[in-house]
Amino acid sequence: MSSTSAVRELQRELETKANDLSKLQKDIAKNHQIRKKYTIQLGENELVLKELNLLKDDANVYKLIGPVLVKQDLAEANANVRKRIDYISAELKRLDSALQDLEEKQNSKRDAILKLQQRIQSLQAGKAKV
Incomplete structure (x- = not known):
């Protein structure tokens, strides 16, 4: 395989990895948006x-259901709010775990891209010397 075709193949691989990295970055941004919403809630x-x-x-105690205020027991309202807090906290933990995983994948992709770029540069430098 000539060095020109090897460079082209590496460039295609580099493009694929760059697209994967871009998708991961979008997923991380989406995770941050959802996390922000849950933090506010x-x-x-x-x-x-x-x-x-x-x-x-x-x-x-009254609860707004649609356009109507409905009387609610204080203990029931308290329990509902606590359940909601527990649910939101669990979701935040899940999002944190997912974010950590995405960031590890992102770092791995970046490393792979750097190695590919170095290989391409070394092949191109070798070709230029010939």
Whole structure:
């Protein structure tokens, strides 16, 4: 195989890896967006829980369902908010784990791309000497 065709083959491989890296970067950005949304929801729910904890046991609590306010038991409202907080926290942990995995893959792709670029450059340098 001539060095020109080897360089072309390596360049095709480099392009494929660059596309894979680009996809990984988009996935990381999407993960950050979702994580931001959940972090905001977690903060809101923790604030609601603090407010519910300030209420007396006989206080009236209403939940907005569509355009209607529906009376809800304080203990039930408290339990619902705690469940939501648990769910959001679990999702954040899952997203953190996925993000760590994506970042490891991204670093691996970057290393592979660097090695390919070095191989291409060394082949081109060798060809230039001939």
